[in-house]
Amino acid sequence: MYVNTKEILEKASKNFYAIPAFNINNLEFLIAIIEGAIEKNAPVIIETSEGAIKYAGNGDIYRGANLFVKMVREYADSVKIPIALHLDHGKHLEYIAAAVKAGYSSVMIDASHEEFEKNLTITKEVVKWAHASGVSVEAELGQLSGIEDNVYAAENVLVDPEQAKIFVEETGVDFLAPAIGTSHGAFKFKGEAKLDFDRLKKVKELTNIPLVLHGASSVLKQFVDIAEEFGADFGGAKGVPAEEIKKCVELGINKVNTDTDLRIAFVAGVRKYLKENPKEFDPRKYFKEGMNYVKEVVMDRLEFLGASGKA
Numbered sequence: 001m002y003v004n005t006k007e008i009l010e011k012a013s014k015n016f017y018a019i020p021a022f023n024i025n026n027l028e029f030l031i032a033i034i035e036g037a038i039e040k041n042a043p044v045i046i047e048t049s050e051g052a053i054k055y056a057g058n059g060d061i062y063r064g065a066n067l068f069v070k071m072v073r074e075y076a077d078s079v080k081i082p083i084a085l086h087l088d089h090g091k092h093l094e095y096i097a098a099a100v101k102a103g104y105s106s107v108m109i110d111a112s113h114e115e116f117e118k119n120l121t122i123t124k125e126v127v128k129w130a131h132a133s134g135v136s137v138e139a140e141l142g143q144l145s146g147i148e149d150n151v152y153a154a155e156n157v158l159v160d161p162e163q164a165k166i167f168v169e170e171t172g173v174d175f176l177a178p179a180i181g182t183s184h185g186a187f188k189f190k191g192e193a194k195l196d197f198d199r200l201k202k203v204k205e206l207t208n209i210p211l212v213l214h215g216a217s218s219v220l221k222q223f224v225d226i227a228e229e230f231g232a233d234f235g236g237a238k239g240v241p242a243e244e245i246k247k248c249v250e251l252g253i254n255k256v257n258t259d260t261d262l263r264i265a266f267v268a269g270v271r272k273y274l275k276e277n278p279k280e281f282d283p284r285k286y287f288k289e290g291m292n293y294v295k296e297v298v299m300d301r302l303e304f305l306g307a308s309g310k311a
């Protein structure tokens with residue numbers, strides 16, 4: 001069932017659990033994620049970045065956004081679990097417009113690289129406009145470092161909880177991503193993971209809306225090992241330990257962005273299958289192994305975030 005993101009996140013916020021938001025760029029990840037969520041009888045958020053929309057539309061933003069809406073809606077309308085489609089890290093208004101027009105459940109306006117006042121003004125504009133089309137809105141305060149295709153920031157700038165209160169009141173944003181020390185990609189920390197739990201607790205107390213954790217992949221050793229056994233080189237990769245993410249959920253995180261863990265699981269499966277089946281050239285075979293690993297990651301994450309059984 002295709003739903004609005006705000007609806008499932010508010011339920012999660014009231015009951016102190018979280019819903020993973022899994023990034024997709026193609027059909028294979030979509031199938032693996034939804035099948036995992038069905039098995040866990042859980043709500044799930046599918047999200048696409050601007051890079052994913054550009055990739056799927058082969059450069060045509062509207063075609064990419066429409067393609068994802070049609071794929072996700074078609075699948076969602078044929079199953080019972082609640083499924084939302086979210087634009088992740090909307091930095092350019094043309095992508096946000098394309099997503100709203102195509103029928104996304106929600107959009108992120110990511111103006112976190114701007115000064116506070118500018119971020120607030122831009123976000124307020126997008127909220128007014130997206131709400132008029134029944135689309136909910138996520139925004140970000142503070143900055144995550146780390147690199148993914150189009151999402152790059154040089155350093156971590158942690159959220160100011162007092163600013164978060166003003167920001168939420170002034171903009172009417174539906175859910176907020178406070179930067180508390182995570183970063184995108186597979187190389188999150190040089191030493192031990194360091195998340196600012198006190199800051200997160202204060203943001204929740206002062207805003208009382210669903211909160212989002214970006215850069216939340218754990219970089220799972222079992223899949224890093226398989227990928228490296230079959231030729232990958234992920235030396236130095238380090239993610240957020242599951243127990244730290246669980247603590248964030250207890251403190252009020254309700255949407256947990258997960259992309260890198262799926263990417264590593266998928267490439268591990270494909271590498272393994274191709275090495276073990278040198279004569280195979282049917283993508284339905286070698287992609288399947290990657291999809292199976294992605295589904296495993298999806299089911300584990302739904303379980304430990306407390307989303308299982310909450311459909």
Ligand SMILES: O=C(COP(=O)(O)O)N(O)CCCOP(=O)(O)O
Nearest residue numbers: 049148149150185215216217259260
């Ligand atoms: O927070 C996350 C993912 O965090 P992770 O890297 O820890 O999975 N995201 O918003 C995913 C960002 C993906 O962007 P792109 O498609 O441009 O590479």
Ligand SMILES: [Zn+2]
Nearest residue numbers: 184214215257
């Ligand atoms: Zn992110």
